[in-house]
Amino acid sequence: xxxxxxRGCGGPLARLLAGRYGWASLVRGVAVVLLLVAALLMVAGCxxxxxxxxxxxxxxxxxxxxxxxxxxxxxxxxxxxxxxPQVIEVNDLQGNKIIMNAVMDEExxxxxxxxxxxxxxxxARFRHVAERxxxxxxxxxxxxxxxxxxxxxxVRFSPRYMFLGDTLAADRIFITGERFRKVQEWEHRMYSNxxxxxxxxxxxxxxxxxxxxxxxxxERNAEAGMEMxxxxxxxxxxxxxxxxxxxxxxxxxxSRFVVDPYPEGGVRLDSVVHDPGVGEIRYFYVQRIATRAxxxxxxMVMDGEVYTNGRRLCTLRGTEPITFYISSISxxxxxxxxxxxxxxxxxxxxxxxxxxxxxxxxxxVDPKVGENGGELASLKENIAQILSNEDYVMDSIHITAACxxxxxxxxxxxxxxxxxxxxxxxxxxxxxxxxDSLEKSVWEINGDEEYKVAAEAExxxxxxxNIRITEVSEDWEGLFGMLRSxxxxxxxxxxxxxxxxxxxxxxxxxxLKQMPHFAKVQKxxxxxxxxxxxxxxxxxxxxxxxxxHTTVLDxxxxxxxxxxxxxxxxxxxxxxxxxxxxxxxVAYVCMxxxxxxxxxxxxxxxxxxxxxxxxxxxxxxxxxxxxVEHFLNSVEQDGAMRHRGNLDPExxxxxxxxxMFNNY
Numbered sequence: 134x135x136x137x138x139x140r141g142c143g144g145p146l147a148r149l150l151a152g153r154y155g156w157a158s159l160v161r162g163v164a165v166v167l168l169l170v171a172a173l174l175m176v177a178g179c180x181x182x183x184x185x186x187x188x189x190x191x192x193x194x195x196x197x198x199x200x201x202x203x204x205x206x207x208x209x210x211x212x213x214x215x216x217x218p219q220v221i222e223v224n225d226l227q228g229n230k231i232i233m234n235a236v237m238d239e240e241x242x243x244x245x246x247x248x249x250x251x252x253x254x255x256x257a258r259f260r261h262v263a264e265r266x267x268x269x270x271x272x273x274x275x276x277x278x279x280x281x282x283x284x285x286x287x288v289r290f291s292p293r294y295m296f297l298g299d300t301l302a303a304d305r306i307f308i309t310g311e312r313f314r315k316v317q318e319w320e321h322r323m324y325s326n327x328x329x330x331x332x333x334x335x336x337x338x339x340x341x342x343x344x345x346x347x348x349x350x351x352e353r354n355a356e357a358g359m360e361m362x363x364x365x366x367x368x369x370x371x372x373x374x375x376x377x378x379x380x381x382x383x384x385x386x387x388s389r390f391v392v393d394p395y396p397e398g399g400v401r402l403d404s405v406v407h408d409p410g411v412g413e414i415r416y417f418y419v420q421r422i423a424t425r426a427x428x429x430x431x432x433m434v435m436d437g438e439v440y441t442n443g444r445r446l447c448t449l450r451g452t453e454p455i456t457f458y459i460s461s462i463s464x465x466x467x468x469x470x471x472x473x474x475x476x477x478x479x480x481x482x483x484x485x486x487x488x489x490x491x492x493x494x495x496x497x498v499d500p501k502v503g504e505n506g507g508e509l510a511s512l513k514e515n516i517a518q519i520l521s522n523e524d525y526v527m528d529s530i531h532i533t534a535a536c537x538x539x540x541x542x543x544x545x546x547x548x549x550x551x552x553x554x555x556x557x558x559x560x561x562x563x564x565x566x567x568x569d570s571l572e573k574s575v576w577e578i579n580g581d582e583e584y585k586v587a588a589e590a591e592x593x594x595x596x597x598x599n600i601r602i603t604e605v606s607e608d609w610e611g612l613f614g615m616l617r618s619x620x621x622x623x624x625x626x627x628x629x630x631x632x633x634x635x636x637x638x639x640x641x642x643x644x645l646k647q648m649p650h651f652a653k654v655q656k657x658x659x660x661x662x663x664x665x666x667x668x669x670x671x672x673x674x675x676x677x678x679x680x681x682h683t684t685v686l687d688x689x690x691x692x693x694x695x696x697x698x699x700x701x702x703x704x705x706x707x708x709x710x711x712x713x714x715x716x717x718x719v720a721y722v723c724m725x726x727x728x729x730x731x732x733x734x735x736x737x738x739x740x741x742x743x744x745x746x747x748x749x750x751x752x753x754x755x756x757x758x759x760x761v762e763h764f765l766n767s768v769e770q771d772g773a774m775r776h777r778g779n780l781d782p783e784x785x786x787x788x789x790x791x792x793m794f795n796n797y
Contacts, residue, residue: 185439185446194449196276197435198258259456263782264424264463266725267702271431271457275416277308281449282406282414284312287393287440288449294420296431303420304401313441314405317393324390328383332376392443424459426699431457460781462722462749465742466697467715472684485667487512489556490660493539496551498559503660512667513563520567524673527595531668532556535605537659538612538645542638546606553602556665561597607638608662615658624648697723715743722746727753741771745778752783761787 262269271294281288290306309317396403402416422431433456437449490503500506519527534553536545613633616624628648635641648654693708697720705720715737721730727750734750737743748764751757764784767774775794778784788794 197452198274261458261460261780264461271420277414284310286310290437292435307403309405320391471687471690473687489665525671528670529599531601533603533666535608537662538607549604741767
């Protein structure tokens with residue numbers, strides 16, 4: 134009986150697997166495993182043979198050469214449908230007509246297009262590339278030789294770009310053999326089959342529970358009033374354990390089956406070679422990088438590795454470096470300084486407000502009261518800056534001392550005067566200490582390297598007579614302003630009108646005390662009315678006239694020029710846009726705002742740089758005739774622009790297309 138039960142426990146597992154997948158599927162899986170083992174053993178033997186030795190010992194690797202975006206994005210043109218070179222007619226600065234890309238046909242007496250021979254393909258090691266809108270597209274061509282195109286190999290290339298002392302590791306390139314990919318697909322398929330046999334958690338509870346048997350048992354015992362926990366008894370625990378074990382082993386099974394996983398992330402190209410032996414295979418690869426200040430050159434090298442059956446066979450010799458020279462329109466920046474006309478005044482006035490608090494009925498300055506410590510420190514700092522200023526001399530200080538409307542007016546009048554005098558004494562005392570500290574800290578060295586006190590500076594003539602005091606016995610104006618602006622007190626407008634209309638200040642205070650929140654006003658607003666206002670009057674040293682007209686460097690404009698030189702084009706456009714000048718147009722061209730640049734350039738006087746910029750803009754807008762004409766005019770005014778045109782890919786393409794300078 135026990136043996137029968139044991140077989141019964143194993144029976145459902147076999148029936149489950151065979152029922153879902155079939156015995157034939159299991160048998161085919163075992164056969165495929167055996168076949169794969171045999172294939173891998175055979176491949177491993179081949180991989181270590183002569184083919185690998187040729188690659189490893191012969192130093193074979195891929196070849197790279199610079200390319201262009203035209204190679205990447207342009208579809209091949211049928212030779213029979215290829216258009217003939219275009220003939221265009223342009224004018225030089227004297228108005229003479231120049232016919233480009235044409236010769237005189239003596240038989241018919243007309244100008245005809247020049248027949249161009251197909252170019253000889255040369256694997257270039259360097260190229261000038263144009264920067265636009267703060268980015269550069271670097272294009273290179275990867276040539277994979279026949280010796281690396283093995284059916285069971287995967288070649289992994291890793292491009293590296295080096296510029297400004299930094300290295301950028303770009304996305305990898307995978308060249309995969311056909312049999313390698315088939316084995317790779319089989320590995321992932323076997324793992325997927327394994328994972329397909331694991332019962333998902335959301336259905337496991339239902340699948341591994343003997344639901345009908347459990348419900349029947351409960352129905353039979355419900356009549357007897359018995360309540361029992363029978364969940365565990367009616368579960369297929371063996372199958373459930375097997376399922377959990379398979380789930381826990383998924384990582385180990387993945388490592389066992391998937392020897393060569395599919396690449397994840399950081400891969401630009403994953404190409405499968407289906408027919409090895411057809412010769413060299415070429416790929417075009419584009420890498421976009423953001424320009425940086427001072428970026429003039431980028432070098433690129435590529436490393437490679439050969440893999441098979443989950444192991445690295447060899448490391449390929451690094452490719453010869455190729456170089457990209459970055460051509461930027463920002464090099465046309467005009468660095469001429471720009472100045473603004475400015476009117477300089479002799480006299481300078483500025484106000485400063487300090488909330489110096491006094492105790493009720495007190496007039497002496499006490500740094501320990503309220504926030505006086507910080508307020509007095511700020512006052513002394515301002516005075517020190519004025520006294521140490523090399524351009525200005527202090528003429529006078531006007532102190533306005535105010536009291537709160539608390540108490541009798543004749544008492545407050547005396548109190549405000551005493552507070553003003555106390556502030557005046559505090560200021561004079563600090564200025565005296567500050568002057569003494571300056572005089573004591575001035576030293577000079579004579580020829581014998583001995584220290585001595587420098588001669589005392591001439592007195593500036595500032596004394597007590599230069600400080601004027603205005604007394605505000607009761608600051609009613611300030612009080613009314615605070616009450617109207619502060620919504621927390623919800624002051625009655627009619628009450629304020631009565632206070633304003635009352636001319637007797639003592640009776641006015643009695644009216645104010647009728648406010649519901651007068652105690653709060655007295656506590657929070659009155660201390661803020663006991664404040665001191667300073668007005669400082671200064672004049673420029675050595676200046677006799679009231680005003681002088683002078684010129685100063687336009688700092689905003691020069692910041693825009695600096696941003697343009699540093700290739701921070703967004704900032705350059707922001708700062709230079711209001712000036713509507715040549716450098717603004719250069720910033721627009723760098724940001725590819727060609728129509729905005731054209732609007733400015735057309736209004737500027739003609740010169741070589743302006744015509745060159747117009748050639749670039751017209752070329753981008755598809756107006757090639759105007760582009761060629763303005764470029765030739767630029768060269769006519771400055772011969773150096775011809776060399777510059779060869780460095781700019783946009784202009785260089787026009788030079789080649791229309792055969793400029795062929796007769797020179």
